[in-house]
Amino acid sequence: xxxxxxxxxxxxxxxxxxxxxxxxxxxxxxxxxxxxxxxxxxxxxxxxxxxxxxxxxxxxxxxxxxxxxxxxxxxxxxxxxxxxxxxxxxxxxxxxxxxxxxxxxxxxxxxxxxxxxxxxxxxxxxxxxxxxxxxxxxxxxxxxxxxxxxxxxxxxxxxxxxxxxxxxxxxxxxxxxxxxxxxxxxxxxxxxxxxxxxxx
Numbered sequence: 115x116x117x118x119x120x121x122x123x124x125x126x127x128x129x130x131x132x133x134x135x136x137x138x139x140x141x142x143x144x145x146x147x148x149x150x151x152x153x154x155x156x157x158x159x160x161x162x163x164x165x166x167x168x169x170x171x172x173x174x175x176x177x178x179x180x181x182x183x184x185x186x187x188x189x190x191x192x193x194x195x196x197x198x199x200x201x202x203x204x205x206x207x208x209x210x211x212x213x214x215x216x217x218x219x220x221x222x223x224x225x226x227x228x229x230x231x232x233x234x235x236x237x238x239x240x241x242x243x244x245x246x247x248x249x250x251x252x253x254x255x256x257x258x259x260x261x262x263x264x265x266x267x268x269x270x271x272x273x274x275x276x277x278x279x280x281x282x283x284x285x286x287x288x289x290x291x292x293x294x295x296x297x298x299x300x301x302x303x304x305x306x307x308x309x310x311x312x313x314x
Contacts, residue, residue, distance in 0.1 A: 115164055116140075116162050116164045116173060117161065117162060118159065118160065118161050118162055119133050119135055119140055119142065119158075119159070119160050119162055119173075119175065120133075120135065120157065120158070120159040120160075121133045121134045121135035121136070121140075121157065121158070122134045122155060122156065122157055122158075123152045123153060123154050123155065123156055123157075123158050124139055124154065125154065126149055126152045126153075126154060127149065128146065128149055129143060129144065129145075129146065129149055129200070129204070130142065130143050130144060130149065131144055131148070131149060131152045131158065131160075131175070133158055133160070140173060141173065142160060142162060142173045142174065142175035143172065143173065143174045143175070143196075143197075143200055144160065144174070144175045144176070144200075145176065145177075145181070145200060145203045145204040145277070146204035146205075146275055146277070146278055147177075147204070147275075147277055147278045147281060148160070148175065148176065148177055150278060150309070160175030160176060160177070161175065161176050161177075161178065161179050161181070161182040162174065162175045162176070162182070163175075163176075163182060163185055163186065163196075165189075165196050172196065174196055174199075174200060176203070180208045181203055181208055184203065184208050184211055184245065185199050185200070185203060187241055187244055187245065188202055188203075188237065188241075190240070191233070191236050191237050191240045191241065192233075192236055192240070193232070193233045193236060194229075194233060194236075194237065197228070198226075198228045198229060198233070201226050201227055201228055201229070202223060202226050202229065202237075203277075204226075204275055204277060204278075205222075205225065205226050205275040205276050205277055206222055206223075206226075206276055206277055207276075207277050207280060207281070208245075210222060210276065210277070210280075211241075211245060212245040212246055214238065215237070215238050215241045215242060215244075215245050216245075216246070218238055218242075219238070220234035220235050220237065220238045221234075222276070223237050223238070225276075261287075261295065261296070261297070261298050261301060262283045262284060262287045262301070263283075264298045265279075265283040265286075265287075265298060265301045265302045265305055266279040266280045266282075266283040266284075267279075268298070268302055269282065269283065269302075269305065269306075269309070274309070278309070282305050282308055282309050283301070283305055285308070286301060286304050286305040286308055287301060290304055
């Protein structure tokens with residue numbers, strides 16, 4: 115079992131990276147945020163799951179063990195294969211998945227390509243009690259958190275996934291000045307500069 119990889123990035127696409135480990139290039143399917151942040155020539159560590167099929171061996175890689183564990187839970191759900199599970203993790207964070215399951219809300223899963231209404235309901239039902247959000251949802255406010263959420267919503271409207279948008283907005287807010295954090299437009303411009311052209 116290949117449980118992790120660490121090496122230089124040789125190539126990236128929208129959903130895959132090739133990592134050079136000891137002179138061997140491993141092709142790994144990854145969530146969109148990992149593919150977007152991977153840089154050719156730089157080191158990358160991934161927690162991986164090796165899926166064995168009669169006609170193929172496929173590696174799926176994730177930035178942390180929480181995502182890897184959620185991936186394992188998702189593919190245990192009836193009707194959810196590795197590609198669909200990867201699609202869920204490309205659109206939703208681990209906490210967003212846990213929150214949706216805990217609140218019995220299948221809508222976030224229905225928005226993922228390849229996940230139909232029946233499968234979305236099965237995800238909620240079969241993962242109930244198996245996943246937990248790391249922190250409770252904070253009440254809405256008119257402060258910086260609300261501005262970050264508005265920037266995230268704007269990015270989603272421009273075609274970014276919920277996961278990439280939320281993480282990019284939060285990262286930008288952490289690095290921005292107080293003035294930028296107080297302005298949706300300023301924070302959005304800075305976040306777009308960080309993300310670059312959207313990958314479709």
